[in-house]
Amino acid sequence: MKKTVTIIGGGPAAMLLASHLDSELFNVTIFERNKALGRKFLVAGKGGFNLTHSENLEQFITRYTPSEFLIEALTVFNNNDLRAWLKSFDIPTFIGSSKRIYPEKGIKPIEVLTTILDDLKQKGVQIKTEQNWLGWNDKKVLVFESGLMLSSDITIFSLGGSSWKKTGSSGEWATYFSEKGVNIIPFEASNCAYEINWKNDFIDKNEGKPLKNIIISCKNNSKKGEIVITRFGLEGGAIYALSPEIRNQLNQNKKAEVTIDLKPSLTVDEIISKLSSEKLTQQLVKTIKLEKPKIDLLKHYLSREEFLDIKVLANAIKNFRLEIVGSAPLDEAISTVGGIDLNEISSNFELNKLPNNYTIGEMLNYDAPTGGYLLQSCFSMGVFLANHLNKRHG
Numbered sequence: 266m267k268k269t270v271t272i273i274g275g276g277p278a279a280m281l282l283a284s285h286l287d288s289e290l291f292n293v294t295i296f297e298r299n300k301a302l303g304r305k306f307l308v309a310g311k312g313g314f315n316l317t318h319s320e321n322l323e324q325f326i327t328r329y330t331p332s333e334f335l336i337e338a339l340t341v342f343n344n345n346d347l348r349a350w351l352k353s354f355d356i357p358t359f360i361g362s363s364k365r366i367y368p369e370k371g372i373k374p375i376e377v378l379t380t381i382l383d384d385l386k387q388k389g390v391q392i393k394t395e396q397n398w399l400g401w402n403d404k405k406v407l408v409f410e411s412g413l414m415l416s417s418d419i420t421i422f423s424l425g426g427s428s429w430k431k432t433g434s435s436g437e438w439a440t441y442f443s444e445k446g447v448n449i450i451p452f453e454a455s456n457c458a459y460e461i462n463w464k465n466d467f468i469d470k471n472e473g474k475p476l477k478n479i480i481i482s483c484k485n486n487s488k489k490g491e492i493v494i495t496r497f498g499l500e501g502g503a504i505y506a507l508s509p510e511i512r513n514q515l516n517q518n519k520k521a522e523v524t525i526d527l528k529p530s531l532t533v534d535e536i537i538s539k540l541s542s543e544k545l546t547q548q549l550v551k552t553i554k555l556e557k558p559k560i561d562l563l564k565h566y567l568s569r570e571e572f573l574d575i576k577v578l579a580n581a582i583k584n585f586r587l588e589i590v591g592s593a594p595l596d597e598a599i600s601t602v603g604g605i606d607l608n609e610i611s612s613n614f615e616l617n618k619l620p621n622n623y624t625i626g627e628m629l630n631y632d633a634p635t636g637g638y639l640l641q642s643c644f645s646m647g648v649f650l651a652n653h654l655n656k657r658h659g
């Protein structure tokens with residue numbers, strides 16, 4: 266007889282899991298609180314649907330904090346496997362100039378989602394929407410707000426993290442697991458804007474402007490790319506990638522320090538050799554080729570004497586220090602860390618305290634930068650767990 270598999274939460278982790286479960290072995294149902302599956306998946310598609318990244322597996326794995334628990338999943342279903350899988354449904358992908366991977370131009374996020382949902386339908390996966398899971402009753406039965414109660418041979422939770430609550434990923438589930446004795450790490454924002462107490466005259470002139478081709482560093486981690494100056498502080502891919510270090514420093518000291526190399530292509534000595542003391546601003550524009558917001562940063566944050574001292578100026582260009590005093594609210598973050606403590610799950614994502622109950626996706630306590638790493642990890646966990654269950658119950 267087929268076993269029942271109940272998947273609660275209908276995001277990308279759930280969809281890839283359901284698609285890879287053996288329909289000969291399992292009757293699979295996804296329960297989702299929203300009217301439709303994959304709302305956050307569609308939100309992710311709004312600013313460019315960055316499904317994964319093209320770098321090799323060795324590099325890829327190092328992007329996760331921690332990374333060990335994901336190695337097997339990423340090995341079983343890596344970025345190339347994802348591309349091949351999508352291609353099998355006529356969704357070709359391409360590698361952008363940033364080495365990120367997107368669906369081929371013209372393919373909308375909703376088309377990707379619909380294609381995956383069609384596949385689930387074909388495989389006989391049942392989808393029950395507007396089913397808000399509320400935990401277990403005292404007989405260990407799954408309870409839903411609709412009044413539905415059910416038991417299942419295997420239950421998989423893929424309830425997401427705790428940001429962008431309007432997509433359904435509210436993190437309320439943390440209480441239900443806590444009540445079962447599962448350790449929950451408090452949620453914190455990741456891949457979010459970071460707060461800086463800008464000088465008024467600087468931010469009035471530079472709000473919304475990008476700092477392009479920079480290297481931003483926090484502690485031992487550095488990221489090349491672009492950041493955007495906002496009234497709140499800084500945002501953008503390069504600073505998001507430093508989230509673990511920034512968060513650690515904020516937690517310890519209520520402030521964090523980042524340094525920015527405003528001119529990665531030149532060394533301090535090269536900058537010094539190119540500058541002379543006359544008409545320095547003009548030289549920064551013409552000889553060093555620094556853009557206006559970078560020069561404004563230097564002018565507003567160095568004293569006049571420092572700005573006119575070529576050595577000090579060159580060092581500031583290469584090593585510009587900024588103090589971060591906070592992070593954006595949890596709900597505005599692209600992703601969250603916290604949730605199910607990784608010590609609570611086996612290497613197969615099974616909850617140690619609740620046998621035959623598994624958790625996958627962003628609800629686990631790990632961090633990944635933007636760049637497609639978040640979605641790839643969810644896809645990989647889904648496929649890995651499906652393979653494990655197919656083997657275990659086959």
Ligand SMILES: Cc1cc2nc3c(=O)[nH]c(=O)nc-3n(C[C@H](O)[C@H](O)[C@H](O)COP(=O)(O)OP(=O)(O)OC[C@H]3O[C@@H](n4cnc5c(N)ncnc54)[C@H](O)[C@@H]3O)c2cc1C
Pocket residue numbers: 273274275276277278279296297298299302303304305306308309310313314315316317396397398399423424425426428429432433434435436437438598599600625626627628635636637638639640641643
């Ligand atoms: C603005 C934005 C842009 C992003 N861009 C990218 C990107 O370009 N690339 C990338 O890799 N990642 C991106 N992400 C992150 C990515 O979307 C998430 O990491 C990913 O969707 C997490 O997948 P998941 O399956 O774990 O959970 P989710 O996608 O969060 O899905 C969880 C589902 O569970 C449901 N649920 C929650 N609680 C209950 C309950 N009690 N009962 C029933 N159902 C419930 C929710 O409604 C939701 O549908 C972005 C995120 C945001 C917010």
